[in-house]
Amino acid sequence: MGFIDNIKSDFAQMRGVVEASSRGRFRVLHPAIFIKVIQFAASQHLSPRQVALAVGVGVFIGVTPLLGLHLLISIVVASSLRLNKLIVYLAANISNPFLLPILMYIDFQLGSLILNGSFETLSVDLIHKGVDVWFYQILLGSLVLGPILGFFFGLVSFFVLRRFERIGKTGLFSRHRAIRRVIGDAFKKYSRFFSGYVRGKLLLDPVYVDCLGLVPGPSSILDVGGGVGLFGIYHQLYYGENSTGSKLVLDWDDKRIHLGQTVAEENSWNIEYKKSDVFNQVPCGNYDCILLFDVLHYQDVNCQKLVLENLYQRLNPGGVLIIREMNADYKIRNFFTTFLEKISLKFSFTKASDIHPMSASNYLDLLRSFGLSVSSQSCVKLPFFSNYLIVGKKTLSSNS
Numbered sequence: 001m002g003f004i005d006n007i008k009s010d011f012a013q014m015r016g017v018v019e020a021s022s023r024g025r026f027r028v029l030h031p032a033i034f035i036k037v038i039q040f041a042a043s044q045h046l047s048p049r050q051v052a053l054a055v056g057v058g059v060f061i062g063v064t065p066l067l068g069l070h071l072l073i074s075i076v077v078a079s080s081l082r083l084n085k086l087i088v089y090l091a092a093n094i095s096n097p098f099l100l101p102i103l104m105y106i107d108f109q110l111g112s113l114i115l116n117g118s119f120e121t122l123s124v125d126l127i128h129k130g131v132d133v134w135f136y137q138i139l140l141g142s143l144v145l146g147p148i149l150g151f152f153f154g155l156v157s158f159f160v161l162r163r164f165e166r167i168g169k170t171g172l173f174s175r176h177r178a179i180r181r182v183i184g185d186a187f188k189k190y191s192r193f194f195s196g197y198v199r200g201k202l203l204l205d206p207v208y209v210d211c212l213g214l215v216p217g218p219s220s221i222l223d224v225g226g227g228v229g230l231f232g233i234y235h236q237l238y239y240g241e242n243s244t245g246s247k248l249v250l251d252w253d254d255k256r257i258h259l260g261q262t263v264a265e266e267n268s269w270n271i272e273y274k275k276s277d278v279f280n281q282v283p284c285g286n287y288d289c290i291l292l293f294d295v296l297h298y299q300d301v302n303c304q305k306l307v308l309e310n311l312y313q314r315l316n317p318g319g320v321l322i323i324r325e326m327n328a329d330y331k332i333r334n335f336f337t338t339f340l341e342k343i344s345l346k347f348s349f350t351k352a353s354d355i356h357p358m359s360a361s362n363y364l365d366l367l368r369s370f371g372l373s374v375s376s377q378s379c380v381k382l383p384f385f386s387n388y389l390i391v392g393k394k395t396l397s398s399n400s
């Protein structure tokens, strides 16, 4: 494709995205455009840094008074700096009909400050100065305002995208979005309520995505108190044909086990479900990964320790034991987490009698005493929850 063809296709792409976003007159201002930009960034596998740089440069261009040339400048500059052209151009639309007068006024005053050492009062006399003087003054001012605003919007974009990236809320992680949709739809046929719950849970709870990296495709997985087996399903969809290891979900709730099994069978997801009281029945087999997501706190501390000791024996060398729990040390945040848990028990959504939160340090000490190398991190998207993740890795030389 030649240079002209490239530019033509860039124009077409930009027009397409802008038009697809809104039919309004000031369509570049429509909020949908931001979603489009983020989706576009996702499809191009752009990192927050690349997007932020493109936004910064685009804003700089948009602040200059070279109206009518912004599209061309965006394409030329973005091509030379290897930035995304569409994002640069969209960011240049900061000079939209609403903001343009304000931006030009600030440019004008900054230009005056540089040229005359003071701001200029707006008066009729200014008309006599001539357009070229105005233009020069505004251009000069834009060379100061542009970098400041570019830096500011670039930085904001970077942090917002980084945050969204973690939350997995935007199109940036369209793969996760697609997986959430597939899982939600799979449950819809059997329970609308559960489908809604699953969608909300997958969107707001980072634990499934956070743990994917710790559990490679071929791992054999034991999900203790796994409910409908959300992690196994997510793992299967995320790794696709590389999710080759066995997956066993243990739970004592008939309904969850039955629902999970039905949905997994219908979709040919390779997951086995077994009804089991995990605090009183020691599981058999050996696993590369044992998960305990939000389940230990349903039993008293001694029982939890015993279960962990038994599970440690079932871990293959090099395997990981992953615990997600509420942290009793975070008093205020734990109040919210406990409150929601109690509601869930009260309305029999979760089958258990009471909760016994432990502090994270207790779990860490316990896993260390087994000889596991441990790490921990917070595992929440919403700041008022106390959940954290503890990962214990068994050494490769370990035999027991």
Ligand SMILES: C[S@@+](CC[C@H](N)C(=O)[O-])C[C@H]1O[C@@H](n2cnc3c(N)ncnc32)[C@H](O)[C@@H]1O
Pocket (backbone or CB within 6 Å): 224, 225, 226, 227, 228, 229, 230, 231, 250, 251, 252, 253, 256, 276, 277, 278, 279, 280, 292, 293, 294, 295, 298, 350, 351, 352
């Ligand atoms: C909060 S849910 C978490 C489900 C799953 N781990 C997840 O994160 O998607 C807690 C689960 O633990 C199960 N559970 C509680 N006590 C149990 C026990 N003694 N034996 C087996 N499952 C139990 C409940 O039935 C419920 O499915």
